[in-house]
Amino acid sequence: MAKRPLSGEPYVGFLLPATLLVCGLFLIPIGQLVALSFGGLEAPTLRWYEQVAATDSIHRILLTTFRIVGLTTVIAVVLGYAVAYAMAHMGERQRLALLLCVLVPFWLSVLVRALAWLILLRNNGIVNEALLGSGLIAAPLPLVRNELGVVIGMVHYLVPYAVFPIFATMRGLDGRLMMAARSVGASPFRTFTDVYLPLTLPALFGAGLLVFVFGLGFFVTPAILGGGRVVMLSEYVSISVLQTLRWGLAAALSVVLLVATLALIAIVSRVTGVRRMLGAS
Amino acid sequence: MTVTSSVPGAVPPPSTEVGPRIEPRIALSIRDLTKRYGSVAAIDRLSLDIASGEFLSLLGPSGSGKSTILMAIAGFVDPDGGDILLDGQPVGGLPPEKRGFGVVFQGYALFPHMTVRGNIAYPLKLRGIRGAELDRRVERAIDLVHLQAFAARMPRQLSGGQQQRVALARALVFDPAVVLLDEPLSALDKKLRAELQFELKSLHQRLGTTFVNVTHDQEEAMTMSDRIVILRDGRVQQTGTPDALYNTPATRFVADFLGRANFLDGVAGSVSGGCLTIDIDGASVRHRLRDGEPRMGRTALLALRPERLSVLAPDAAVGDRNRVEGRVVTSAFVGSQHIHVVETPLGVLEAHTPAFGAGVLRKPGEAVALAWPWDGGVLVEDR
Structure with a gap:
């Protein structure tokens, strides 16, 4: 061990493994990816980006991706808020039960979940059979192998990611603030809109960001529940890498996605304040 | 009408009323209030009359039920029995927002996303007061607690003493008949606490509003109160002026707790x-x-x-x-x-x-x- 650490701090050495891990396994591969998107370091070219910019089908895929992920985010965050609210304001026993309900699907493989939804939602699946049998509908509803199916599957997967940051903020909220609002004349509804919601809104944005960023990378769920008819960006990248072997295009699309994600984080954190987004008050 | 306070139960109630009688009109009356948590009575058939304009302190060690009493009056604790009468009208069935008490909470509970002015204006906005009338009344409340220079700040930018004043202004701005204070000074250091005790007392004298204060600090209770109720295990031990309680305590507990x-x-x-x-x-x-x-x-x-x-x-x-x-x-x-x-x-x-x-x-x-x-x-x- 070095007698004199890097700086006056004796524990700087402990940071080294993590730093090496991040640099070696994360930053360097990303650097390679960026290099690849420019056609390699020897002969840099913008042709892959030009192709991204010029191809209509890629534009449609980008649009579809952002539309599905955006819709998923909104639904997941609203549902997550409701679940988190229930969890934060119920008895200890019920809280545990609800926590389990949220966590158990969280532990299941994404593949298993997507296939389970397929079984439930396909034309001769349980949901359609039940509706047909009860006479409510005459023909099976198109619940899957379309955008709706993808959104259902993604929302189901992503709700827990929305629940936990919102729940943490709600639990940390001083109950006396709501009592104070009531004491000065606010109805329960006004207390919610004037005090509770504004104070949990940063967590809502934070959860939305988390869900959105996760959602952009979704690959298995759209592939299965979209039935090949809904192509999202990740799937297109995968096809480019594995089937059409256009690695440069795949890299360029990945970089576009990465930059879009970073820009989004920057905007949301500017609007809500990073510290508040991360749960600090 | 007389101001009474009694400890009902198997033991015949001792004469707990000492010192000069307070003038009649009762602002707030508590009758046989009871609150149980499991088998423990946090409030045990407590009766108390609080005169209009009085500064009354509920004084007791932790676990004596004093905060529970205050929260029951404010409407945040649902009592198991008894009545709470404001100007003779029962308020026990009303939700907190309909009772119209000003409440200063422990730790102040200022809305962190509103400015000082926003905090103080909020009770008035809820009452539909807008425009010049709103401004006038908010300014008056800000003046009352000497916060003119801080009106545009956020609560987290204020010191503890300033936050306490904002909480007080927010509780007073809508002219409540009774103000409830839950350990209003306990979060402050000793020197500031002593200053604010006198400030609170002079504010009370200027306004003539009824103040019900909860504290575990006997010095604070003696400095500010017209009358002190000493509580133990959810029951009234003795009620009286600071002078009377100090000089003629009825029980060992009172003599030991007060001084x-x-x-x-x-x-x-x-x-x-x-x-x-x-x-x-x-x-x-x-x-x-x-x-x-x-x-x-x-x-x-x-x-x-x-x-x-x-x-x-x-x-x-x-x-x-x-x-x-x-x-x-x-x-x-x-x-x-x-x-x-x-x-x-x-x-x-x-x-x-x-x-x-x-x-x-x-x-x-x-x-x-x-x-x-x-x-x-x-x-x-x-x-």
Whole structure:
């Protein structure tokens, strides 16, 4: 061990493994990816980006991706808020039960979940059979192998990611603030809109960001529940890498996605304040 | 109408009302209020009348139920029994927002996402007050608590004392008939607390609003209150003016909780010339009975305030006073007073003597005599 650490701090050495891990396994591969998107370091070219910019089908895929992920985010965050609210304001026993309900699907493989939804939602699946049998509908509803199916599957997967940051903020909220609002004349509804919601809104944005960023990378769920008819960006990248072997295009699309994600984080954190987004008050 | 306070139960209620009576009109009346948590009664059939314009403190150790009482009045604790009457009207069935009390919460509970002005304006906005009227009343409240320079700040940018004032202004701005304060000064340091005690008191005098204050700090209660209710285990121990409670406590608990006290536990002897003789382990002391002072039967428990004791040289003449010899165990100089702890045949006694003039700080081990006038103590119940 070095007698004199890097700086006056004796524990700087402990940071080294993590730093090496991040640099070696994360930053360097990303650097390679960026290099690849420019056609390699020897002969840099913008042709892959030009192709991204010029191809209509890629534009449609980008649009579809952002539309599905955006819709998923909104639904997941609203549902997550409701679940988190229930969890934060119920008895200890019920809280545990609800926590389990949220966590158990969280532990299941994404593949298993997507296939389970397929079984439930396909034309001769349980949901359609039940509706047909009860006479409510005459023909099976198109619940899957379309955008709706993808959104259902993604929302189901992503709700827990929305629940936990919102729940943490709600639990940390001083109950006396709501009592104070009531004491000065606010109805329960006004207390919610004037005090509770504004104070949990940063967590809502934070959860939305988390869900959105996760959602952009979704690959298995759209592939299965979209039935090949809904192509999202990740799937297109995968096809480019594995089937059409256009690695440069795949890299360029990945970089576009990465930059879009970073820009989004920057905007949301500017609007809500990073510290508040991360749960600090 | 009289101001009463009683401790119902198996034991006949002792006369807990001492000191001058407060003028009639009752602002807030609590009748047989009860709140149980499992088998424990946080509030045990408590009855209390609070006069209009009064500054009343609920004083007790933690777990005495004082905050629970306040939260039950405010509407945040659902009592298991009893009534709460505001100006004669029951409010027990109303939600907190319909009761119209101003509440200052422990830790202030300022809305962190609103400015000082926003916090203070919020109660008025809820009442549909807008425009010039809103501005006028908010400014008046801000002036009242001297926060003109801080109106645009966020609560987290304020010191504890300033936050306390915002909380107070928010509780006062809509002119509530009764203001409830839950340990309003407990989060502040001692010096600031002392300042704000007087500020709160003068504010109360200017406004004439009824204040109900919860505290565990006996000094705070004595400084600010017209009347103090001493609570223990959800029951009223004694009610009275600070002066009356301090000088004529009814029980050992009250004497011990409000200020410091020495207790002499003895056997009651004969009465002669208005003085009761109390035998304590062979020694005997005299106690001049006040008019109507109850004698406690065979045993007598005498509470003796430390400042009533004089610390003298062993050979000093004491005149018509009780006298006991002893040896100093420990002593300290605390600014205005000398504190002596003296081992005597009557037990270990604490004496507080003036530190100025002829005051001498005696060292541990020194032989001294303690003396106190015959009317220096008060007989209390042993509970």
